[in-house]
Amino acid sequence: MKISGNAIRPGNVVEHKGGLWVAVRIQHTQPGKGGAYLQVELKNLRDGSKLNERFRSAETVERVRLEQKPYQFLFDNDGLLTFMNNENYEQVEINRELVGDQAIFLQDGMEVTIEFHEESPLAVVLPEHVTLEVVETEPTVKGQTASSSYKPATMSNGMRLMVPPFISSGEKVVVSTAESTYVKRTD
Incomplete structure (x- = not known):
């Protein structure tokens, strides 16, 4: 057009x-x-x-106009990401480089949108937010919760990001996939 x-x-x-x-x-x-x-x-x-x-x-x-189709992430095999179309169970393999830095957020069974142009995949659109578990972080220091300082934390997918001081190991937090930043604690 x-x-x-x-x-x-x-x-x-x-x-x-x-x-x-x-x-x-x-x-x-x-x-x-x-x-x-x-x-x-x-x-x-x-x-x-x-x-x-x-x-x-x-x-x-x-x-x-790109054709957008819902797919489910299955697994990563040496840099090739495999996705399945939930309607016809057709599988597509996409090079990890196409997803870029956001590939670290992919989780088994995650629903994503793949954009196609003339049957060729161009982009993988991840959900806006994902829930990750905090594996390791510094312990909370009493009286420090009121300040706006953040502390480093290691997430279940291996990435490191800054979280508020009241977050402790074992808690689940919501993370923005676009900015790789902490959003909120899960309920």
Whole structure:
């Protein structure tokens, strides 16, 4: 679907210079001389490279619709992640590099969304939050709970992150997958 160059929004996937790019950041600019344009930061969906482009309203770009399908994570086999479609039980193997740093959050049976373009997987979208158990952290010091200082903790998946001082080993916490940060203690 063709759209005007100034209609690009963050998150849109466009076909540009022979590749698929996602708009990361946009900025409308109206210089003193000349026409207004849209400055767009693009990220390549295949190799992760970045590109800054200017689009004028007279230009058109091809907006790509990605097919999103729900899948369940099964296992990791030497860098190949295996997912299963719950509707037809079809399995797909995806290189761990496609998921990137977020692969550490994958848990057996986790529901994810895989984005496809022409039957080729482009991205794995994890849930916004996951629940992890705190395996190791410093003990709570009495009187320190009122301060806003955080302490390091090791989670059940092996990652280290900062948690509030009232969190102790054995507790389960909710972690943001996008930012790799503590959100809250589970009930």
